[in-house]
Amino acid sequence: ALALSYHHEIAIGFTPSVCTSTRLFHQPTVSTNKLFNRKQAKNVYRQGPLKIADAISIGTVSNFYQSFPYLAAFCTCSVKASAADAVAQMRERKKYGTDVFQKPRNGAFIIYGGFYTGMTQEYIYNHVMPLLFGDGTVRSVVLKVCFDMLVILPFLCLPVAYIVKGVVLQQGGVLGGLQRYKTDIMERGLLQRSWSLWAPVQCLTFSVVPSHFRIPFIAVVSFFWLIILSRISNNSDVVEETTKGDVCILTPDGLSCE
Numbered sequence: 001a002l003a004l005s006y007h008h009e010i011a012i013g014f015t016p017s018v019c020t021s022t023r024l025f026h027q028p029t030v031s032t033n034k035l036f037n038r039k040q041a042k043n044v045y046r047q048g049p050l051k052i053a054d055a056i057s058i059g060t061v062s063n064f065y066q067s068f069p070y071l072a073a074f075c076t077c078s079v080k081a082s083a084a085d086a087v088a089q090m091r092e093r094k095k096y097g098t099d100v101f102q103k104p105r106n107g108a109f110i111i112y113g114g115f116y117t118g119m120t121q122e123y124i125y126n127h128v129m130p131l132l133f134g135d136g137t138v139r140s141v142v143l144k145v146c147f148d149m150l151v152i153l154p155f156l157c158l159p160v161a162y163i164v165k166g167v168v169l170q171q172g173g174v175l176g177g178l179q180r181y182k183t184d185i186m187e188r189g190l191l192q193r194s195w196s197l198w199a200p201v202q203c204l205t206f207s208v209v210p211s212h213f214r215i216p217f218i219a220v221v222s223f224f225w226l227i228i229l230s231r232i233s234n235n236s237d238v239v240e241e242t243t244k245g246d247v248c249i250l251t252p253d254g255l256s257c258e
Contacts, residue, residue, distance in 0.1 A: 062213075077117040078111075080117075085106050089105070132147075148198070148202050165180075198225075205218060
């Protein structure tokens with residue numbers, strides 16, 4: 001009878017040697033994280049509960065960026081753009097002795113970050129460029145980087161940033177934004193700074209970074225780039241009067257001089 005009972009337990013999927021608490025802890029690990037197969041889940045389980053939580057978290061984030069690429073890109077890049085401009089404004093307030101946080105300017109970078117650096121670049125980099133240049137070869141990487149540096153960056157990426165700021169801050173609208181863009185190219189080396197950063201970064205983006213993580217990777221790098229860009233573009237609003245040493249800052253409400 002005992003032998004029949006033992007074989008019956010094995011037949012229905014239970015073993016006397018496995019305790020109930022272990023089964024309850026082990027089974028959800030395999031079933032809740034669908035990104036891992038059974039062998040991977042067993043290996044993770046042996047490393048302890050913290051490793052299991054880390055694996056599930058990484059899998060969930062990866063699944064989110066794969067399942068909702070445009071939503072993930074918008075959320076990531078809009079928050080990043082707002083934070084980068086906030087850091088730039090904080091440094092400028094310390095330098096020029098002002099206490100005003102320019103909300104319209106920050107909003108302009110949120111719009112630019114969410115819709116362009118997020119959703120638009122998701123479409124360009126992960127849908128358009130693979131169709132034009134292919135994927136997975138050295139030639140395709142070189143072509144993508146050249147196209148990005150010589151076409152996308154100077155004729156789409158940077159002009160959009162300056163136009164958005166010009167419209168939102170009422171600084172001459174579209175024409176005013178484009179004039180500032182031209183000034184920063186001619187007098188402040190904007191394109192040279194852009195190429196020196198983004199050419200090597202995009203080589204990594206199109207060669208080793210998985211496609212669904214390209215936008216987050218670019219967002220991390222561009223966090224620091226947007227601080228630079230925000231300060232370069234805002235230099236067009238700062239006028240120094242060398243005779244008196246005064247500094248005048250163009251705000252959305254007018255010209256404020258210290």
